[in-house]
Amino acid sequence: MKAAPHRMGFVTILGRPNAGKSTLLNTLLQEKLAITSPRPQTTRQQLLGILTHDDYQIVFWDTPGYMRRTRDALDRRMLGHVQEAMLAADLALLVAEPRPPGETEKSLLKALAAEGTPAVLALNKVDRVSKPHLLPVIQAYHEIAPSMEIVPISALNADGTDLLLKLLVDRLPQRAAEYDADELTDRSERFLASEMVREQLFRRFGQEVPYDTAVEVEEFLEADGEERTKDYIRVVIYVNRASQRRILIGKGGAAMKEVATAARLQMEDLFNRPIYLDVWVQVWTEWRDDPAFLEEVGY
Ligand SMILES: Nc1nc2c(ncn2[C@@H]2O[C@H](COP(=O)(O)OP(=O)(O)OP(=O)(O)O)[C@@H](O)[C@H]2O)c(=O)[nH]1
Ligand SMILES: [Mg+2]
Incomplete structure (x- = not known):
């Protein structure tokens, strides 16, 4: 056959x-x-x-x-x-x-x-x-x-x-494969990591908060097998207002801790290795209208 x-x-x-x-x-x-x-x-x-x-x-x-x-x-x-x-x-x-x-x-x-x-x-x-x-x-x-x-x-x-x-x-054309069999996406782990943090913001916070947030990975250092036993990822969440920053951080940092833990578990699952995730929150009102920044974070 x-x-x-x-x-x-x-x-x-x-x-x-x-x-x-x-x-x-x-x-x-x-x-x-x-x-x-x-x-x-x-x-x-x-x-x-x-x-x-x-x-x-x-x-x-x-x-x-x-x-x-x-x-x-x-x-x-x-x-x-x-x-x-x-x-x-x-x-x-x-x-x-x-x-x-x-x-x-x-x-x-x-x-x-x-x-x-x-x-x-x-x-x-x-x-x-x-x-x-x-x-x-x-x-x-x-x-x-x-x-x-x-x-x-x-x-x-x-x-x-x-x-x-x-x-x-x-319905697809007869054509040879263009990507290697083990390729899952075109996006970097850096980008995927920022998305996993953003997902938690969309799932956990109400009203306009998720829409007013952007997430950027500032640093992504791979484990070196010596001092750095896990990958180190530092993420900054930008929000429009100081009141939103307070909401995101929560009492004694509890809300942010939950976000970070949930995001880290997802990263470890997809990347298949242990991660140290460090999350910061900063106020920046105009990020939605800054094309250079939007380009940088990949939106
Ligand atoms: N009951 C039910 N809910 C679903 C189904 N598929 C998706 N959802 C829910 O619908 C919501 C939106 O799902 P997403 O996959 O984020 O939708 P989307 O089209 O990608 O949304 P945007 O990215 O905002 O455009 C989530 O709460 C999903 O769990 C389904 O088959 N049944
Ligand atoms: Mg979607």
Whole structure:
């Protein structure tokens, strides 16, 4: 029997904020690579996640939630990341909540059609709705994009995701692998470390606090087997106001200690070695509007 041809391609994961794009990326990769949280606009940049199998290699781009309006330099850059990833893709994986298409989904589908980029729709979070509820949703999408494949999934429970993966592979071009089999992402450990701290901020703090924070790795020193028995990572969290700094640090530093411990455990898990994590909090009001800084932290 002749072996199936090797397929390889770039798949952009698109959708409104909070649809479950990053959760889906992690489920497809079977690796906790992207940060996720119950709050919208957790992801601020493109993140590449590479899935390699004997018969295929898929390079996924996780993207920030699609915004139709932007307020500041950070928003504009986030939207730019979505547009770039859209242009680079062989295929788009649109992730949506199990609701009829809204303006966001409609404008994404329109933009994809204009580019001639084929799309597959993952209707996510179906663990939250009953089957009869799904039918009119599928019907509504079918009306605006008749040839688009629609797969109900739960990214959280890895339900329907094998079928989704198969569908994606079938739609990729016949092409050789471009990345080594052991490559997981294009991002540095430095960047991933800063993201793990940011994830804790999004998960633990309310109101505008997570949105007003940026995280930068100031120093990343590898263990030297002598004095430094663990990697040393020093991280600075920037916040807009002094009151937010107090909230982040907490009584006697308790809140920050919890953030640092949780982030460190994630780093040790992904990097597979012990880490010493040192976290500082500084007030800087204008970081959201400083393009040079945004470039530096990778948003
Ligand atoms: N019930 C349920 N919740 C889900 C599912 N997938 C994701 N979520 C939750 O939805 C929330 C948002 O998930 P993310 O993966 O961060 O969403 P995102 O689309 O990457 O969000 P942004 O990066 O902000 O655009 C998190 O609380 C997830 O746990 C699912 O299949 N079922
Ligand atoms: Mg995300």
